[in-house]
Amino acid sequence: xxxxxxxLLLVAALVAVGxxxxxxxxxxxxxxxxxxxxxxxxxxFSGPASAYRxxxxxxxxxxDLVNAEGGVDGRKIKFITLDDAYxxxxxxxxxxxxxxxxxxxxxxxxxxxxxxxxxxxxxxxxKVPHLYVAxxxxxxxxxxxxxxxxxxxxxxxxxxxxxxADYLDKENPDAKVAVLYQNDAFGKDLLGGFEKAIKGxxxxxxxxxxYEVTDPTVASQMxxxxxxxxDTFLNxxxxxxxxxxxxxxxxxxxxxxxxxxxxxxxxxxxxxxxxLDASQGLISTxxxxxxxxxxxxxxxxxxxxxxxxxxxxRANPDDPFCIFGWGAAQTLVEALNGMEEPTREALMDSVxxxxxxxxxxxxxxxxxxxxxxxxxxxxxxxxxxxEGENWKLVGDVIQAPHN
Amino acid sequence: MSDRTxxxxxxxxxxxxxxxxxxxxxxxxxxxxxLVLAYAVAALGLNLLVGYNGQISLGHGAFFAIGAYxxxxxxxxxxxxxxxxxxxxxxxxxxxxxxxxxxxxxLRGLYLAxxxxxxxxxxxxxxxxxxTITEGTQGMTVEQxxxxxxxxxxxxxxxxxxxxxxxVIMFALAWSLMRSQVxxxxxxxxxxxxxxxxxxxxxxxxxxxxxxxxAGYAGVAGAMYVLAIGFVAPEAFTVTxxxxxxxxxxxxxxxxxxxxxxxxxFIEFVPVYASxxxxxxxxxxxxxxxxxxxxxxxxxxxxxxRRLRDLVVRRRxxxxxxxxxxxxxxxxxxxxxx
Numbered sequence: 203x204x205x206x207x208x209x210l211l212l213v214a215a216l217v218a219v220g221x222x223x224x225x226x227x228x229x230x231x232x233x234x235x236x237x238x239x240x241x242x243x244x245x246x247f248s249g250p251a252s253a254y255r256x257x258x259x260x261x262x263x264x265x266d267l268v269n270a271e272g273g274v275d276g277r278k279i280k281f282i283t284l285d286d287a288y289x290x291x292x293x294x295x296x297x298x299x300x301x302x303x304x305x306x307x308x309x310x311x312x313x314x315x316x317x318x319x320x321x322x323x324x325x326x327x328x329k330v331p332h333l334y335v336a337x338x339x340x341x342x343x344x345x346x347x348x349x350x351x352x353x354x355x356x357x358x359x360x361x362x363x364x365x366x367a368d369y370l371d372k373e374n375p376d377a378k379v380a381v382l383y384q385n386d387a388f389g390k391d392l393l394g395g396f397e398k399a400i401k402g403x404x405x406x407x408x409x410x411x412x413y414e415v416t417d418p419t420v421a422s423q424m425x426x427x428x429x430x431x432x433d434t435f436l437n438x439x440x441x442x443x444x445x446x447x448x449x450x451x452x453x454x455x456x457x458x459x460x461x462x463x464x465x466x467x468x469x470x471x472x473x474x475x476x477x478l479d480a481s482q483g484l485i486s487t488x489x490x491x492x493x494x495x496x497x498x499x500x501x502x503x504x505x506x507x508x509x510x511x512x513x514x515x516r517a518n519p520d521d522p523f524c525i526f527g528w529g530a531a532q533t534l535v536e537a538l539n540g541m542e543e544p545t546r547e548a549l550m551d552s553v554x555x556x557x558x559x560x561x562x563x564x565x566x567x568x569x570x571x572x573x574x575x576x577x578x579x580x581x582x583x584x585x586x587x588x589e590g591e592n593w594k595l596v597g598d599v600i601q602a603p604h605n
Numbered sequence: 606m607s608d609r610t611x612x613x614x615x616x617x618x619x620x621x622x623x624x625x626x627x628x629x630x631x632x633x634x635x636x637x638x639x640l641v642l643a644y645a646v647a648a649l650g651l652n653l654l655v656g657y658n659g660q661i662s663l664g665h666g667a668f669f670a671i672g673a674y675x676x677x678x679x680x681x682x683x684x685x686x687x688x689x690x691x692x693x694x695x696x697x698x699x700x701x702x703x704x705x706x707x708x709x710x711x712l713r714g715l716y717l718a719x720x721x722x723x724x725x726x727x728x729x730x731x732x733x734x735x736x737t738i739t740e741g742t743q744g745m746t747v748e749q750x751x752x753x754x755x756x757x758x759x760x761x762x763x764x765x766x767x768x769x770x771x772x773v774i775m776f777a778l779a780w781s782l783m784r785s786q787v788x789x790x791x792x793x794x795x796x797x798x799x800x801x802x803x804x805x806x807x808x809x810x811x812x813x814x815x816x817x818x819x820a821g822y823a824g825v826a827g828a829m830y831v832l833a834i835g836f837v838a839p840e841a842f843t844v845t846x847x848x849x850x851x852x853x854x855x856x857x858x859x860x861x862x863x864x865x866x867x868x869x870x871f872i873e874f875v876p877v878y879a880s881x882x883x884x885x886x887x888x889x890x891x892x893x894x895x896x897x898x899x900x901x902x903x904x905x906x907x908x909x910x911r912r913l914r915d916l917v918v919r920r921r922x923x924x925x926x927x928x929x930x931x932x933x934x935x936x937x938x939x940x941x942x943x
Binding site: 302414 | 636840
């Protein structure tokens with residue numbers, strides 16, 4: 203009996219050794235071979251921010267298109283995505299899993315300011331490219347030397363807030379503003395940017411309310427804000443809460459100038475649930491072409507995007523988050539094409555020295571980086587107003603470089 | 606082979622496997638096992654309270670969180686060595702558990718469950734409320750222990766072995782405590798408070814001390830968690846984790862020491878596999894597996910092991926002609942030599 207136990211243990215040990223610790227197979231960076239490049243992403247497929255899952259869908263569709271046309275230098279892109287439910291601890295777990303277990307070449311488009319803040323120290327320590335994070339926090343470009351492997355993509359919240367401050371200064375220089383903001387790094391970044399931008403003007407913030415992303419509703423905050431003497435409402439929210447705020451403002455009869463931040467400007471995911479009649483006159487910013495607006499129907503880039511979405515994805519092509527993911531994916535593929543060697547360092551080099559036009563961005567907006575001097579790929583934006591059934595662009599593209 | 610030898614061999618196999626883990630698996634998997642050890646210590650603490658003492662707590666995540674944040678703050682803001690954070694976290698949560706245990710004496714069953722549930726729900730909110738200290742929602746990165754240069758281990762291996770050492774100490778402590786007179790008193794209180802008090806057991810003192818001890822275990826586990834993950838945020842300590850610990854002890858086997866290990870393995874790995882099946886349905890699948898487990902193994906995994914052990918022992922005894930195939934209510938036959 204004792205012998206058979208020993209035998210069992212031995213067999214188990216042999217089997218387990220087969221799982222092995224798997225040392226690197228020498229030379230070359232992980233995640234890239236002659237046949238494929240592994241890219242990892244962490245998105246909120248479930249949870250309060252699951253509206254953003256369409257970003258992953260748009261990116262996947264672009265990678266499928268590229269793979270169908272032969273890939274990047276013959277290498278197919280394998281996009282591995284994991285769910286983090288917009289929770290920082292899960293994002294940490296996913297980052298570790300993607301880097302240590304899946305051995306991806308680079309992290310791409312991980313979503314959420316708090317999630318990326320949670321992982322960027324670790325990812326930089328591991329020297330893994332942390333590219334085109336799906337958040338507009340100004341952090342990502344502020345100190346390239348401290349976190350050289352991390353870079354954002356969209357115009358950051360501080361630039362966006364400045365655009366709103368400039369618009370208000372023209373439209374209503376004595377504006378009294380009520381603010382609703384998400385109580386995390388994202389909300390505070392935008393609010394901070396706005397507060398900084400209105401210094402020295404006659405605009406003042408007369409009321410502010412915050413909410414947690416884990417709260418079920420913002421009804422009580424909206425009631426308090428509507429009760430203030432503000433004539434402008436600055437809505438700094440993620441889609442679920444953006445829709446609630448827009449609907450609440452309409453229901454309360456609070457008919458003030460309503461500025462909603464770009465991440466909650468989706469007609470499909472925010473305005474339609476809130477009610478299009480509640481959304482008339484909303485102001486926001488835009489930097490990419492809106493697939494739901496008829497104005498780009500004849501645009502070749504829009505056509506390519508829509509036909510690929512219909513072919514490779516079940517997501518709705520009119521969802522602006524899909525085209526956002528598509529645009530970021532295009533930027534990644536351009537960066538991969540610009541790599542001089544198949545290494546992570548070469549990829550970062552290509553990422554940090556870029557000056558390209560991504561076709562789904564608004565005309566006049568380029569993706570430009572310049573080493574440590576310019577860590578913000580997109581620094582231009584344009585005001586848009588919701589009229590009738592769609593967003594209409596207002597004025598000109600505002601270039602807002604940081605330096 | 607006797608029941609005792611079988612148990613020793615089983616335990617030996619478990620310990621051998623546990624020692625081999627860091628050398629058989631890659632860093633990510635080893636990290637997961639380190640977390641399993643942390644959860645096992647928390648589950649053990651909860652089992653002392655629920656399984657051995659018959660009280661209930663749906664809020665052990667709160668003590669776990671306090672242990673985690675204590676360790677995180679000591680390391681990041683006070684520069685304390687990580688080894689010291691383990692006893693510090695344990696001591697603090699022991700005291701808090703004692704303080705909580707005193708008013709909890711007045712409550713029983715459903716009422717105690719509700720109060721502890723309230724504690725669990727309040728925890729992430731309290732952490733966010735004190736965001737000047739705790740860094741609130743965005744959480745805090747915590748520097749993780751590095752393998753000392755005089756040891757031939759990689760960082761993840763060292764961390765795992767350290768956690769294993771802590772877990773073994775905690776398990777040994779619980780085991781010896783429950784086998785002692787103290788343990789008998791604890792179990793007696795669970796089995797009947799009135800008979801226990803007539804035997805001279807001080808109910809109040811026993812119950813509060815067990816509450817304190819189990820909270821202390823959760824606190825140490827929280828510190829182990831921080832060292833394993835290197836990051837704390839309020840969202841890691843919602844009601845979910847309190848309920849997960851409860852699931853762990855039920856799945857593992859109430860009032861067993863080894864059950865905590867199985868329970869911890871369950872709550873760490875089943876959600877991972879569930880999300881591999883389908884991202885968006887993780888919770889549903891996990892719940893389904895849990896229900897299935899409860900239906901098939903009401904005694905938990907430890908109960909299953911006990912039944913297997915009984916089968917083997919009885920069959921051996923039958924083969925040697927010592928015991929009839931059907932258990933008869935006769936005097937216990939000594940196991941004898943195998």
